Structure formats: C-alpha cells, structure tokens
Amino acid sequence: MQARRLRSQGVILALILFFACSVPFAQDFKLGASIRGFGFYALEDSPFQPRRDTEFVIFRLVPEVQFNQHVKIETHLVADITSPPVSPATALATGGSRTYLNLEGDLLDCTDLASTAGFDRLNLQIQTDAFQLVLGRQAITWGVNYFWPALDLFAPFAPGRIDRDYKPGVDAARLIVPVRAYSEIQVVGAVLGPSTDRDLAVGGLIRWNVRTVDFGFMGGSFHEDKVAGAFISANAVGTGFRGELSWTQSGHPRDDPIDRGVFWRGSLGIDRQLTPSVSLIFETAWNEYGASDPRDYLLFLNSDRLRRGEINALGRYHSGVSLTWRFHPLWTYSNTTLVGWDDQSVLWIPSLAWSTGNNSEVLFGGQLGFGLEPTSLGLPRSEYGTPPHTLFASFKLYL
Template sequence: MRAPAAIALAILLTTTTAHARDLFESDDGEFRLVLRSSLKGSWLLAFPADDPTIDEEPGGAALFRLRFELGARLGEYVSAQVAYEQRALAASSTGIGFGLLPSVATPPFRLAALDWAIVDDAPSYAHRHELDRAFVSVHLPFLELTVGRQAIGLGRGVMFSAVDLFAPFAPAEIDREWRRGVDAVHAELRIPEISTLSGDLIAVFGNVESGDLESWSLIGRLRATIGDVDGELLVGRRGEDTIVGGTVSATIGDAEAHGELAFFGTDGRGVDGGLAGTRGVVMKALIGGSYVIDVWRGLRVALEYHYSGFGIDDIGARPGILADPAFQARFLRGDSQILGRHAIALALNTELTDELAVGTSWLQSPVDGSGMVLTSFTWIASDMLTLLLNGSVPFGTAPVAGVPQSEWGSSAITVFLGARIYD
C-alpha cells in the first residue's frame, strides 16, 4: 500500500465518532440543530469459485465509512439535513465483495456527483468522500415537500423490487442503512379529510454535461388504502424509459402479501429480449408474502419471486452480453437487481435475545439452478456498538476461464465481519 493510502486509512481507523449532541436549541424548542455521527468497519474474506483454468488465491477487503449527519429544525414547518461521508476501501483484487458491500459506482441521478477521490489506487486502495444528503423539507397538513439530495425508495419488496427506481439495494447487500441520495424534488399531496388517499410527484435530475441535462425522471404516484389493502399506481419517465406500474399489499389474517408490476418503454439498448420478443417493452414483476411464526420471540418468514426483463435470459448460454456497455450501464443504474431474469428468495429472521438477532436467506435462479445461501448474526452490544457476522455460500456451475456459466456460480464463498459505532 502506498504511503498516502496508509496515512488516509490510519486517519479513518483512529477517528472516533462524536456523541449525538444538540448544537443549538431555542428556548421554545422551535429551532434545533443536531449532529449525529457514525463509523462503520467491514472486513471481508473471499474464497473464489473453483475455475479449473485459473488458479486464484483467496482474497480480502476492508471498508471503512465515516458519516456525519447534521439535522436542523427551522421552525414548526421546515427541517433540513446534510450528510457528509468518507469511505476507504482496501481490496486484494477487483470485484471482491461485489453485491455484498455498498456499490462504489458513480450515482446516476445527481446534477453533480459531489463525490471526490482523495486517493485512487484501485483496486488495492481507494479513499473517497461525498455529500450524500442535502435537502430542505416543508411539512404542512396537506403537503410534504422535500427539495435537494435525498433518499427515495419505492415498492413493497423485501429482497427485490419491480418499481424501486432510484439507487436500489442489491438482494445480497448486507448494509442497507443508507440508501444513496439522488437530486430530486419530492412533493406528497394529502387531503386531511381523506387520510386514505395521497398523491406524489417525484422529479429526479441526472448529471449536467456541457450545460445540458443528461438524464431526468418524473414519476407520479397515486396511493390509496381501503381496509387492509394498500395500493399504488405509478406513471412517468425514468431516464430514457417510460414507466407504468403498480404495487399492492394486504394483510390476510396473520400474514402479509405484496405484489408489484411495472412495464418500461425502452429504446432497446442494453435489453436482452424484452417482452414478447420486442426490446421496446420490458416487464418487471414481484410477488411475495411474509408470516410470523409464534416460536421463540417470533420467527419471521418471507418468500418472494421476482422477474426482471432487464436481466439475461440464460447467462450460461449468452455470457457475452455482460460485456455490453449499454447492459452494464443499466445494471449499475439499478434497472435490474439480478443478472438473470428469474429469482426466488426465502428469508428467515428471529431475535434470540434483546441484543442478538439471527437470520438466513436462500436466493436461487430457477433457470440454471444456481443460488446463494446467506447467514447473519447481529449483536447489539450497546446503544453505541453493533457487531455483525455474515456468511455467503454460492452454488451452481462454476466459471470457465473467468466466463460465468451460471448466475450465482461465479460468486465467492465469503465471510463478513462488521462493526458499527453510533453516537
């Protein structure tokens, strides 16, 4: 590791998080300024898939994230937040931790990335910092308006989603606490007398190149609740694609069921097939449910099936599409959370004590039979410290000469240890 990289990493390792503190509060409580800080360390050991043509040694990676969040209450109706983050990644080779660690790709929906390199010696070491949140919110009885860099999550899915359009998490991603911010205007309109009906308008803006807006999105959402059923209708544009979709969730006895369906009108680039043989229309769908079994402290079981028309029909038969720049751009943007078309997921989670939670998940492609088993142990040692131990074991046809022959068979067996220090 080069000297600048070692110095930068030492800074992150020796920096301690400050306790959450009120920097200012007015006598009447109307105005308040609060600072919250977090430090996360992740250590990962990976044993690569058994490729008969490549003798690859086990690898490792370490990721550190230092984050400061400044929140302000500016009277009865206005609030604001700014979040600044530094992250340092040291890895033995490219791709270590892919799909498990947070994405390092450039965020797609930002007017300016505001993400800078302090040290860039990839793949061995990279130290970056970014402005991940910067927004102002107005809270009125009939309107919730947020302007600026913010997190926007859509959909009902647990592991997957058909309508989560902006910076979705990967299905095997371990740390889902901070969704990356996008530059947007989000207005939610409500009729106080009709609490079961609301409407949203979400405008998201991409990078500005040579004075022109490279990409933009405009999504309208209508939401209604009738009894135990909650439904949404979404219409609009995401990047170069038009979208029409909907979600529904319902309580059925002691169980919960949810579904999502979306159709995208595309220009055909980066699409492997599309709907009914045309690349101009792509469908995504999700159906799932969950139930809490009355054992121990409650065993939560969640089952989902996901179809992504942006995925590859058969990776083993057509691995070459992975090298298509248009496909790569769509995948990194989050158009598809999976490389293939179909995925099934089963997740089991429970609390053993007030401090210890365990879980296991099963992901599988019904097309080629490959999949991954993930386990997690979370220990809340105190209000300030949380420790995590995770493991992932993939199965399926191994790659040949580095070329994937199945969706999950190229993944590495991975052991993940994490520590989170909060104020």
C-alpha cells in the first residue's frame, strides 16, 4: 500500500513538472481555480456513518495551455479534505469514476481526517476543421436526460446530486467528426477501471440534427457488455422533450443467476420555463435491471453496475421532478423530488441558493427520505427510506 502511494505521488509530481515545463512554449495560458466547501449533518444515526457531521472541501486548479489554434492541454488538478475520511453524505456533492491510470494519491490518512490529490482532467486536444481528437482523462456525456440517462455509461451523475459543476473524468481516447451543423459522429475507446480486459469500452455515437430535433444512435462494448441505444431531443411550443432507450446483453457472470442476461432501460423527460423566474424538469424512468420486488434489493446491492455508478437505482420504476424559482436576482429556491414506485419511497431535496457575487454562491438545504427504514443490519427495505435525513450547507468560490 505504501509503495503504491509513493508511486502515485511520483506520477502526480512528474505530471506537474511536465506541465510546468510546457507553459513557456504555450501561445496562450489561462489559469482558473475553484474552492467548494460542504457541511452535512445527519438528523439521525446511521450504521453507514461513523458520526452525524461531515465536512468536505474541494480545491480545483484549472490551468489551460494553448500551443496554437489546433493543440491545447486541459488540466484539472483536484485536492480534497474530508472529515471523517469515509462518509456516504459526500455522495450528495461529489462522485468519482473508476479509472485506469493511477493519477491520484493520499496526502493525509488519519483517523478523523483524510486528504487526496489527483487529476480529474488531463488530456491533449487536437482540433482541426475535419475532426477533434481528445486523448487522456476527460469528461464524456452520452444521453440527454437529467436524472436517469440510460445511454450515459461514462460516470453519470447520481439523481440526487446537488453539485453538478464538474463531471468525473474517465481515461479515454475520443474522436469527434462533425458531419454538418449540430451533427457529429463520436468514437470512444476507454478503460473504465483498473483492468484492460473487464473494463474496456469501445463504442460509437451518431448525433443528427434536423431543425429543432436531435436524434441519434449508439452502440458498443462496455465492461464486457454489448450495448445499443437511441435518443431523441426536441423543442416544441416552449417545451423540451427528451427520451432515450438502451438494450444491454450482459457479459457479467453474476447477472445470469438473477435473470438479467439481457435487459432494457429507458427514460422520458420534459423541461419547460413556466415563467421568466420558474423552470420545471420532469422525468420518469424504467430500469429492467432493477428488482421487481423490494424484498430482492439485497441481490442487487453489491452489483458492479451499481457500485461503478452506471445504474443509480435498486428498483425498476422511478420519477423525478425539479422545480426552480428565482424569486430575487440573488436568491433561488430549488425543489427536487424523487419517487421510487416499486416501494413507494420518496426523496425530497429542497435548497436555497444565495448568489453572494459574480463568482461565489452559498447554498442551504436538506435531503429527506421517506420510506421503510433499513433493517437493524443496515439492509435496505426501500430505495429512498435508507439514507438518514440530512441538512447541508455549502459555499462555492470561483477564481
């Protein structure tokens, strides 16, 4: 463990030195940064949390080196501090991705405090009139829906995530070829984990635009699965309509005993600006991989698909709504409600955002789950009744 930590720290140091040496040769250099801090307090005890309070701070340094109009390097160096070191509450604000390259290292590893540093983005971008090629750690988004994007197999956001400023990066090579205005072909080769055999992903996506309608198709091999899907996104009478559907033929040996050798997933959503100050997002999703009976949740709890974040649901049928009201130029109220129809559980996330400046924000809110509580051993009996009621506050500062 100590040797691995030293190796990762050595890799990080070498990359920082390489980046610093490349700056003098740059035609253009930009430097940005952000600091985000979160405090969580659980209103009840949980077997998954060592204590009720959790503090979490993330510092992100974002240098960008442009060598010429065709070549640039994108870098996000991230350091965080967490107390206690392991707490499920942090999943409200952040999420990770499984990566192949070991570009992270521990700075502190104490009983009550942990700190890590690493690269969330580190890629070379080559841009021409004919194509764009991105090599290295990067954020990739496939899919069009907000809560449950069935086509996004590259570290999608969890439905209840309160901070979506940065999507986790994955180690990949991506070729983007524009074919006409707002239409393109993407080809991606990635390793979404430590194994080049089990975690290899090779896929393609076609996105086509006709007036106010985008539609497309995707297919490929992901984690030994064969996946195909389609999406559509349209705007009509002031309303956005989103839909996506995916088919998966599993290559994981654990899926056959639970009758999940082949399964479908899909979601439908709308978004609309109801008034100049009120906006609405509604979405409903179907996940054939999930348990049809809440008593079978335990069979899926340790599924690799859930653990790597590809699927964010234990059950099959879910709906979500997000209502945002900007009642003052500096104040915005948001209300997110997620419903698990299989077990009749509800997750309510109200929040109040205060814009304290052009580059800063303060957020207050809570996560309240309603449904059957877990057993004495911590096993879930409902989708959203498991997490403890939690209050949170956060600040964001962009430099």
